[in-house]
Structures are given as structure tokens and as C-alpha cells.
Amino acid sequence: MSRCDLGQAWVEPGAVTSPSPVKSCGGWMAMGEPGREEYKIQSFDAETQQLLKTALKDPGAVDLEKVANVIVDHSLQDCVFSKEAGRMCYAIIQAESKHAGQSVFRRGLLNRLQQEYQAREQLRARSLQGWVCYVTFICNVFDYLRVSNMPMMALVNPVYDCLFRLAQPDSLNKEEEVDCLVLQLHRVGEQLEKMNRQRMDELFVLIRDGFLLPAGLSSLAQLLLLEIIEFRAAGWRTTPAAHNYYYSELSD
Numbered sequence: 001m002s003r004c005d006l007g008q009a010w011v012e013p014g015a016v017t018s019p020s021p022v023k024s025c026g027g028w029m030a031m032g033e034p035g036r037e038e039y040k041i042q043s044f045d046a047e048t049q050q051l052l053k054t055a056l057k058d059p060g061a062v063d064l065e066k067v068a069n070v071i072v073d074h075s076l077q078d079c080v081f082s083k084e085a086g087r088m089c090y091a092i093i094q095a096e097s098k099h100a101g102q103s104v105f106r107r108g109l110l111n112r113l114q115q116e117y118q119a120r121e122q123l124r125a126r127s128l129q130g131w132v133c134y135v136t137f138i139c140n141v142f143d144y145l146r147v148s149n150m151p152m153m154a155l156v157n158p159v160y161d162c163l164f165r166l167a168q169p170d171s172l173n174k175e176e177e178v179d180c181l182v183l184q185l186h187r188v189g190e191q192l193e194k195m196n197r198q199r200m201d202e203l204f205v206l207i208r209d210g211f212l213l214p215a216g217l218s219s220l221a222q223l224l225l226l227e228i229i230e231f232r233a234a235g236w237r238t239t240p241a242a243h244n245y246y247y248s249e250l251s252d
Contacts, residue, residue: 059096068108075137082133086140132180135162139184167206178221190236
């Protein structure tokens with residue numbers, strides 16, 4: 001069951017600070033403020049590319065609520081973009097704070113994320129890819145945007161709720177959702193556990209139950225679930241032996 005009050009707007013006061021290092025499956029990769037040339041905006045049409053470039057350079061010159069909607073819309077359609085869109089959101093928030101001292105973009109982003117969160121079951125029923133993209137995007141935003149060097153509290157329970165949904169039996173029967181669950185736990189699991197260990201314990205009860213009762217579970221899904229169980233047990237680290245085992249299994 002959701003722990004979020006759907007009637008309350010997601011609000012996060014304070015200045016957004018530098019993102020934490022991003023943990024990938026292969027280890028730590030330091031992420032400072034990225035160069036603008038790194039943003040993956042080539043998949044947008046020319047007009048939208050110009051809108052995003054202006055938002056990064058002169059945020060006061062564009063409609064930042066529109067920019068937030070454009071980024072969310074594209075993230076729901078493009079799973080590659082959704083994996084790194086949080087980086088762009090972070091840069092726009094920083095640019096707006098520096099140039100205007102406001103938070104229009106952040107407010108618009110959180111409002112839109114909340115709208116999609118409230119309709120997540122409809123989204124999943126309509127488009128499994130769109131649902132997976134949404135979970136990837138909200139986890140990416142949670143990973144990048146920090147307030148006073150802490151993760152955004154407004155996003156903790158929504159992210160947990162999305163991961164709990166991915167750990168339900170009907171989702172564990174779909175490799176796309178299992179893959180998404182495991183990838184997001186690799187990325188933000190350690191941060192989430194620090195914010196609410198009880199919910200992480202509850203989530204892993206579901207994951208262990210799904211692994212131990214593999215009715216309809218594919219061999220790949222079983223392997224991924226076992227890997228994330230061992231990953232957390234090892235302190236959110238991959239031991240050399242585990243790395244060699246799981247990556248050799250996945251490559252076979």
C-alpha cells in the first residue's frame with residue numbers, strides 16, 4: 001500500500017545541492033556538474049533542442065513549466081533518455097537558482113512527477129515501457145537532486161512505492177520489470193535504505209518471496225533477484241566472486 005498522501009503536493013524547500021556519486025553495477029563513478037555537450041538531447045526535434053539549450057543557458061527566457069513537461073514526456077517515451085534525464089533536471093535547477101533565485105522548474109517537475117505517480121497503475125496498464133521509463137526517471141531524479149546534501153524527502157516514499165509495485169508477483173513475471181527493479185536498486189537502494197530501512201526490509205521480503213516461489217519466473221528473473229539479494233547482503237557492494245559469477249551467467 002502507498003505511504004504517500006496523494007492530496008498533498010510534493011514540496012521540497014531549500015536549495016538543490018550537488019548530486020551524489022552515481023553507483024553503477026560496476027562500481028562508483030564520480031559525477032560532478034556535467035558539461036552541456038554531454039546531455040542527450042539529440043533525440044528531440046530542433047525546436048525542442050533549442051528550448052532545452054535556452055533553459056540551461058538563460059532559464060528566465062523560457063517557460064520552465066513547459067520545459068519540465070517536455071522532459072517528463074520524453075522520459076516516458078525514451079528509456080535511454082530516462083536513465084540520465086535527472087542530470088539535465090539538476091543542471092536546469094542550478095541555472096535557474098543562479099540566474100533568477102527561483103524554483104519554477106523544480107516545482108513544475110515535482111508536480112508532474114506526482115501526477116504520473118498518482119496514475120501509475122493506469123500507465124502500467126496502458127504501456128509497460130512507459131511505466132518502466134517512469135520508474136527509471138523518478139529514481140534518476142531522486143539520485144541526482146539533493147537538498148542540503150540529503151536526498152529529496154518528498155520522493156522517498158513515491159520511489160519506494162514504485163519499487164514495491166515492481167516486486168509484486170505479476171510484475172516479477174515480466175523480465176522488463178524485474179530488470180528495472182534490480183537496476184534501480186543498484187542505483188538508489190543504498191540511499192533509500194538510509195532514509196527508511198524498515199521499508200527496504202519489507203521490499204526485500206517481497207523480493208525473497210518472489211525468488212523462493214518462482215511460479216512462472218524466468219531463469220533470468222531468478223538470477224537477477226538472487227543477485228540483488230546478495231548485493232544488499234554484501235552492503236550494497238558486488239564482491240569479485242559475485243561479479244564473476246553473475247556476469248558469466250548473463251553472458252552465457
